[in-house]
Amino acid sequence: MSIHRPSKQFFGLRKPVGRRQRLLSALGIWIVFFGVWVFAAAAGLVNELLVPAPQQVFATTFDLFYGRGFASDVLISISRVLGAFAMACAVAVPLGVMMGSFPAIEAIFAPFVSAWRYLPAPSFIPILLMWFGTGEAPKLALLFIGVIFFLITLVMDHTKHVREELVETALTLGANRGTVVMKVIFPAVLPNIVVAMRQMLAMAWTYLVIAEIVASSTGIGAMMMRARRFLKTDEILSGIIVIGVLGLLFDLLFAALHRWAFPYLRKV
Amino acid sequence: MANGSALEIRNVSKRFDLGKGRSVTAVEGITFNVEQNSIVVLLGPSGCGKSTILRMMAGLETPSAGEIVIGGRTVDGPARDRGMVFQAYTSFDWLSVRKNVEFGMKINGVPAAKRRAQAEHFIKLVGLEKFADVYPSQLSGGMRQRVAIARTLANDPEVLLMDEPFGALDAETRWLMQELMVNVAEQTNTTMVIVTHDLEEAIFLADKIVFLSSHPGRVKEEIRPAFKAGKRIDDKEVVIKLDGYSDLEGHLMHLMREEGRGLE
Secondary structure, three states: OOOOOOOOOOOOOOOOOOHHHHHHHHHHHHHHHHHHHHHHHHOOOOOOOOOOOHHHHHHHHHHHHHHOOHHHHHHHHHHHHHHHHHHHHHHHHHHHHHHHHOHHHHHHHHHHHHHHHOOOHHHHHHHHHHHHOOOHHHHHHHHHHHHHHHHHHHHHHHHHOOOHHHHHHHHHOOOOHHHHHHHHHHHHHHHHHHHHHHHHHHHHHHHHHHHHHHOOOOOHHHHHHHHHHOOOHHHHHHHHHHHHHHHHHHHHHHHHHHHHHOHHHOOO | OOOOEEEEEEEEEEEEEEEOOEEEEEEEEEEEEEEOOOEEEEEOOOOOOHHHHHHHHHOOOOOOEEEEEEOOEEOOOOOOOEEEEOOOOOOOOOOOHHHHHHHHHHHOOOOHHHHHHHHHHHHHHOOOHHHOOOOHHHOOHHHHHHHHHHHHHHOOOOEEEEEOOOOOOOHHHHHHHHHHHHHHHHHHOOEEEEEEOOHHHHHHHOOEEEEEEOOOEEEEEEEOOHHHOOOOOOOHHHHHHOOOHHHHHHHHHHHHHHHHHHHO
């Protein structure tokens, strides 16, 4: 006797998609993308000087790393992002937590911080160049300015959302203000701080590329600007791909950190 | 049972400022005593300010007039002598059940060995010994409230304050938790003040019921369930069948009705 199963629709309305289907779908869209690109390049539909074939871009990427020391540019870019980002976090996390915990501290800093958020960081590039010259300092400063004010605000908002009952429970257990902040508010908000850092790191990459394109002789952005001068579109596209892959890697790294550091958030 | 007072509420009023010079009086002229080792239930319709009174006992709100006295001192802010259990879950999700229960003792500088023994004892008391090392997010709602109760008791408060602690639980879990509280009270001699709007819960748990009228909250009646003959019975089925149970329930229902009509 056969059991009648209701047939499963491929486009089920608001039905969750299985792991296999999701994987194949994700692969599919990229295959289509590269397929169109390969076809367009091979068929001569695009100017090969402006749009080199993907296989050529990958070959160039390989050559850049193994033949022309591109790795050192990549390392410089990474260290710029991480250096500036670490400095921004070192200020923004404690300050944001304090602002979210003590309205008096928020009253002091919030008017200052929120004003800065409306100033686009790249608008500081000319003055930063005049102040700091062309070394590492102006790049780090741009990333710092670009990230810190948003990060402070995010951390503060998350901190404010720590439930009042948790704070009151700690108080009725005999905790003083300092203990409440350190032992309850901070651990309660920490997972959200890591999420905010993950979002802001992506933003730091954006500012890095701007800084390196505008004023640098080293780093991924500088390599791309050099390539532009010699009409090396394949190298420019290599740069874009490397930046994308790095962004993705750091995002995955943060996701892994989140999973590892907060095992109690895993769904059972 | 009736010894001295653990907590005295003396002519307490609370007004909340609504801004623009307007204010609302939540409770007015509240006076009652919480006897040592007794279970006092604050009962009344919603809006009678029973939670406000409890929060003032905890020191989380300040009375606009009158005072609350514990052990001869006027309450001024929260402290470990008045532990509180909330309706909402308050487990610290980043700590295991054991670490949750140890939390109060740890911040109060209780030595590690004593802390561990004490935590062990109270985890057993609330029946969580199998779950001591899991995270609260892996527990059901009733079990999380057990964690909160064990954490508060392990911190050795003079009075345990509970604000509708079982309001978020389903009926049968609530029933079990009520029986647990009678057992805990018997074994630990903890003085308890419990806020509820559930008549059954009030009758089952209370050595004394303080019934509050609403808008503003005032003490309408103090009731000692005489039918329990001064005993605590930890079986709800038994209590419900005692002579006098339904009379008291009828009386409380009548009081609730009166308050309800007053609003119309």
